[in-house]
Amino acid sequence: xxxxxxxxxxxxxxxxxxxxxxxxxxxxxxxxxxxxxxxxxxxxxxxxxxxxxxxxxxxxxxxxxxxxxxxxxxxxxxxxxxxxxxxxxxxxxxxxxxxxxxxxxxxxxxxxxxxxxxxxxxxxxxxxxxxxxxxxxxxxxxxxxxxxxxxxxxxxxxxxxxxxxxxxxxxxxxxxxxxxxxxxxxxxxxxxxxxxxxxxxxxxxxxxxxxxxxxxxxxxxxxxxxxxxxxxxxxxxxxxxxxxxxxxxxxxxxxxxxxxxxxxxxxxxxxxxxxxxxxxxxxxxxxxxxxxxxxxxxxxxxxxxxxxxxxxxxxxxxxxxxxxxxxxxxxxxxxxxxxxxxxxxxxxxxxxxxxxxxxxxxxxxxxxxxxxxxxxxxxxxxxxxxxxx
Amino acid sequence: xxxxxxxxxxxxxxxxxxxxxxxxxxxxxxxxxxxxxxxxxxxxxxxxxxxxxxxxxxxxxxxxxxxxxxxxxxxxxxxxxxxxxxxxxxxxxxxxxxxxxxxxxxxxxxxxxxxxxxxxxxxxxxxxxxxxxxxxxxxxxxxxxxxxxxxxxxxxxxxxxxxxxxxxxxxxxxxxxxxxxxxxxxxxxxxxxxxxxxxxxxxxxxxxxxxxxxxxxxxxxxxxxxxxxxxxxxxxxxxxxxxxxxxxxxxx
Numbered sequence: 001x002x003x004x005x006x007x008x009x010x011x012x013x014x015x016x017x018x019x020x021x022x023x024x025x026x027x028x029x030x031x032x033x034x035x036x037x038x039x040x041x042x043x044x045x046x047x048x049x050x051x052x053x054x055x056x057x058x059x060x061x062x063x064x065x066x067x068x069x070x071x072x073x074x075x076x077x078x079x080x081x082x083x084x085x086x087x088x089x090x091x092x093x094x095x096x097x098x099x100x101x102x103x104x105x106x107x108x109x110x111x112x113x114x115x116x117x118x119x120x121x122x123x124x125x126x127x128x129x130x131x132x133x134x135x136x137x138x139x140x141x142x143x144x145x146x147x148x149x150x151x152x153x154x155x156x157x158x159x160x161x162x163x164x165x166x167x168x169x170x171x172x173x174x175x176x177x178x179x180x181x182x183x184x185x186x187x188x189x190x191x192x193x194x195x196x197x198x199x200x201x202x203x204x205x206x207x208x209x210x211x212x213x214x215x216x217x218x219x220x221x222x223x224x225x226x227x228x229x230x231x232x233x234x235x236x237x238x239x240x241x242x243x244x245x246x247x248x249x250x251x252x253x254x255x256x257x258x259x260x261x262x263x264x265x266x267x268x269x270x271x272x273x274x275x276x277x278x279x280x281x282x283x284x285x286x287x288x289x290x291x292x293x294x295x296x297x298x299x300x301x302x303x304x305x306x307x308x309x310x311x312x313x314x315x316x317x318x319x320x321x322x323x324x325x326x327x328x329x330x331x332x333x334x335x336x337x338x339x340x341x342x343x344x345x346x347x348x349x350x351x352x353x354x355x356x357x358x359x360x361x362x363x364x365x366x367x368x369x370x371x372x373x374x375x376x377x378x379x380x381x382x383x384x385x386x387x388x389x
Numbered sequence: 390x391x392x393x394x395x396x397x398x399x400x401x402x403x404x405x406x407x408x409x410x411x412x413x414x415x416x417x418x419x420x421x422x423x424x425x426x427x428x429x430x431x432x433x434x435x436x437x438x439x440x441x442x443x444x445x446x447x448x449x450x451x452x453x454x455x456x457x458x459x460x461x462x463x464x465x466x467x468x469x470x471x472x473x474x475x476x477x478x479x480x481x482x483x484x485x486x487x488x489x490x491x492x493x494x495x496x497x498x499x500x501x502x503x504x505x506x507x508x509x510x511x512x513x514x515x516x517x518x519x520x521x522x523x524x525x526x527x528x529x530x531x532x533x534x535x536x537x538x539x540x541x542x543x544x545x546x547x548x549x550x551x552x553x554x555x556x557x558x559x560x561x562x563x564x565x566x567x568x569x570x571x572x573x574x575x576x577x578x579x580x581x582x583x584x585x586x587x588x589x590x591x592x593x594x595x596x597x598x599x600x601x602x603x604x605x606x607x608x609x610x611x612x613x614x615x616x617x618x619x620x621x622x623x624x625x626x627x628x629x630x631x632x633x634x635x636x637x638x639x640x641x
Contacts, residue, residue: 010532011532013593013596014593014596016535016536016539016593017539017589017590017592017593018589018593019536019539019540020536020539020540020542020543020592021543021547021585021586021588021589022589023536023539023540023544024540024541024543024544024546025581025585027540027544028544029551029578029581032551032554032555032558033574042574042575044578047578047582048582051582055586055589059532060532063532063533064536064540067533067536067537067540068540071537071540071541073508074508074509074511074512075509075512077459077463077505077508077509078462078466080466080467080501080505081421081425081501081504082425082500082504083497083501138493138496139477139478139481139496140470140473140493141476159575159578162575162579163575163578163579166579167578167579167582167583167586170583278593280594288590288591288594289595290595293595
């Protein structure tokens with residue numbers, strides 16, 4: 001699939017995952033609120049669907065918002081189809097979701113409250129209007145029905161105004177696109193994260209980026225990275241290797257770039273806008289990928305920062321396909337790297353890069369074949385291959 | 390929920406469950422539409438709605454427990470409309486004479502109860518995997534089908550977590566009254582939604598890597614169209630046509 005085709009797809013896999021999970025939330029949250037007899041008051045179905053609109057494009061947001069109320073009505077009986085509460089809700093939610101998603105797509109940095117509050121009020125008035133005109137059609141007392149709708153929805157609107165913006169703010173820091181402030185605490189347990197967040201804005205200033213790009217490109221050529229590969233870039237930092245990988249990969253290729261530091265990922269995201277890369281805040285010892293899902297793993301300038309390299313290597317072996325390669329790679333002499341760390345902040349002072357032979361031995365004990373293990377004045381390379389079964 | 394999310398899918402044992410999945414959906418939609426369109430304020434309309442809903446439920450044959458709970462829910466939802474009788478214009482149904490005001494809540498009650506029963510019965514006749522095939526074979530936009538199928542699949546994985554969350558909320562006093570209950574309820578989505586979003590990110594990465602949207606996941610081999618499928622569709626169309634005719638005849 002080409003980039004052009006990907007952009008014109010009505011829904012991407014990422015959007016589908018969001019629509020599926022938040023749509024499911026919208027089905028289940030009312031069930032949960034009804035268990036404690038507060039379903040009508042708080043409009044719980046609205047919460048996930050309005051939140052979803054901040055994360056996906058208008059079409060998937062509107063379609064999801066439109067299908068959930070009738071789906072819920074069909075499966076659980078709530079909201080009912082007659083009077084057509086399910087349809088009123090579908091129209092109101094689809095309108096709100098489409099509007100929010102359209103605004104957020106055009107102005108990603110817009111304040112969430114400024115978008116949400118007018119749209120919620122507009123949606124409520126559309127809902128009340130629909131109730132009024134339907135009541136006229138089916139001979140129910142229209143003013144009473146509309147009045148009840150208007151009065152009944154306010155606690156839910158207040159809850160949405162309180163809950164949705166802080167959650168929606170995660171879109172600025174969502175793992176697929178950038179930094180992760182505001183994510184649950186367990187997402188970022190490593191104390192090195194703070195250190196790397198602090199130095200993230202300065203990082204690229206310490207490198208000659210054009211010279212680095214040439215060295216990285218030459219290295220990737222030597223490693224034989226194929227155009228259609230799925231590559232995991234562990235500790236991607238500000239995305240210099242990621243960019244070199246993208247230059248080498250074809251439209252079918254993919255890069256999953258992970259780092260523990262949201263600040264680093266934010267710099268990388270701002271530098272690189274490419275649909276083939278997925279950014280993730282993740283610890284290398286707990287990678288959120290399925291087994292045997294990537295063709296190649298790069299640990300570029302990151303290996304000494306692992307608390308337990310054995311555990312990380314085991315995790316990398318898990319996500320590698322049979323025959324896939326792991327490259328532990330630095331573009332400097334080992335002694336120089338260790339000297340830099342020794343003079344840096346306390347949190348990385350004891351981060352030591354072991355001799356290549358020692359790293360090769362560790363990987364060999366974990367079941368890798370290690371065809372390359374060398375270090376010199378300019379580089380450090382250990383290539384390990386997950387053997388075919 | 391009055392019935393378990395897992396249990397309701399595909400639990401019916403009637404002849405409808407042996408039809409092709411897309412025929413079940415289409416026929417169910419036809420009966421559902423008939424129940425909504427037929428005029429409940431006329432005896433013929435009432436008879437058609439009752440007959441169509443009863444026939445559909447009998448053909449689906451969902452567990453009695455679900456039918457009973459469904460009827461109970463219908464009573465809870467639609468009986469309160471009879472409280473509106475003093476506010477309803479009595480002349481909307483001249484044929485009902487002095488009971489004209491009763492016609493409106495009766496119409497709401499009958500349409501609402503029938504549509505509820507028919508839709509739930511249709512769901513009981515479909516397994517979750519059959520839903521994907523059924524929707525995929527109907528002329529519905531692909532993006533809608535993908536989203537509906539994904540929502541239903543993800544809801545099964547979130548259900549257990551939801552039940553645990555409900556138990557935790559009850560433990561913290563969410564079922565009580567007053568400020569503490571409100572506080573628990575209002576704070577819950579702030580905790581839960583970020584977790585769901587984090588999970589969505591992980592699912593998204595897995596789906597990206599597996600090329601979920603690219604795999605032509607909604608292509609099916611051509612299935613034989615059986616006589617029973619045709620008969621079911623014809624009966625549903627007949628019910629819908631009859632309802633339309635009654636509605637049209639009634640119109641001044």
